[in-house]
Amino acid sequence: MSQPALMTPEQFEQALRARGAYYHIHHPYHIAMHNGEATREQIQGWVANRFYYQTNIPLKDAAIMANCPDAQTRRKWVQRILDHDGYGDSDGGIEAWLRLGEAVGLDRDVLLSEQMVLPGVRFAVDAYVNFARRAVWQEAACSSLTELFAPQIHQSRLDSWPQHYTWIEEEGYGYFRGRLSQARRDVEHGLELALEYCNTVEKQQRMLEILQFKLDILWTMLDAMTMAYALDRPPYHTVTDQPVWHKGKLL
Ligand SMILES: O=C(O)c1cc(C(=O)O)c2c(n1)C(=O)C(=O)c1cc(C(=O)O)[nH]c1-2
Numbered sequence: 001m002s003q004p005a006l007m008t009p010e011q012f013e014q015a016l017r018a019r020g021a022y023y024h025i026h027h028p029y030h031i032a033m034h035n036g037e038a039t040r041e042q043i044q045g046w047v048a049n050r051f052y053y054q055t056n057i058p059l060k061d062a063a064i065m066a067n068c069p070d071a072q073t074r075r076k077w078v079q080r081i082l083d084h085d086g087y088g089d090s091d092g093g094i095e096a097w098l099r100l101g102e103a104v105g106l107d108r109d110v111l112l113s114e115q116m117v118l119p120g121v122r123f124a125v126d127a128y129v130n131f132a133r134r135a136v137w138q139e140a141a142c143s144s145l146t147e148l149f150a151p152q153i154h155q156s157r158l159d160s161w162p163q164h165y166t167w168i169e170e171e172g173y174g175y176f177r178g179r180l181s182q183a184r185r186d187v188e189h190g191l192e193l194a195l196e197y198c199n200t201v202e203k204q205q206r207m208l209e210i211l212q213f214k215l216d217i218l219w220t221m222l223d224a225m226t227m228a229y230a231l232d233r234p235p236y237h238t239v240t241d242q243p244v245w246h247k248g249k250l251l
Pocket residue numbers: 057143144145146147148149150153154179218
């Protein structure tokens with residue numbers, strides 16, 4: 001097999017963008033939500049499980065900062081934590097997601113308790129946080145580059161959900177709206193780091209593999225939700241109809 005060649009920064013950016021073919025926007029669970037085919041339970045399941053991703057993003061970003069000796073990078077990166085946690089009088093993304101939960105009929109305590117978080121979702125999200133803890137900071141930083149494809153997915157929800165799901169309260173959409181500009185800004189910084197850091201064939205190939213790892217995380221979360229909410233096969237369904245799986249963070 002021929003060895004891959006060193007790509008120019010433009011070619012490398014194109015190669016990263018090409019991975020959008022595997023973004024979770026193409027997952028059948030996501031397509032069903034987009035097409036108005038999701039039930040109320042499926043939307044609620046998605047919102048409650050994705051909340052675990054939302055609450056772990058700041059832990060992931062703090063882990064990256066903990067490993068990053070470059071103050072200029074940290075100055076920019078800290079904004080991501082503030083975006084989700086909020087600061088001063090401004091609520092952050094986590095609060096906005098709790099409002100999304102309320103808009104789809106879920107009490108905020110249900111989201112905060114993590115009682116609906118499926119083990120498969122938990123393991124996938126934990127893998128992301130743990131990768132960020134252990135990886136070279138540039139690699140961990142660039143694993144956020146699935147956000148290249150995120151503005152499109154947030155916009156598609158804003159375009160389609162209000163038409164299909166008239167029972168969802170309008171205030172719930174604030175999170176998606178806010179991320180349109182935040183994700184674009186994050187990606188600009190992330191891409192800048194990736195193009196500067198990946199100056200060898202090995203680093204470029206490894207970064208593409210890391211991006212695929214992150215895509216796998218997002219896809220696997222939806223696979224777990226498909227089993228539970230679309231195929232009616234939640235964990236232990238052959239044994240019990242009770243949600244007996246573990247609920248707490250053990251890592
Ligand atoms: O709703 C989505 O489909 C989606 C996907 C992603 C992503 O691509 O990782 C993120 C988000 N949303 C998001 O809201 C968000 O804050 C976020 C942060 C990150 C990251 O890796 O640091 N990804 C994402």
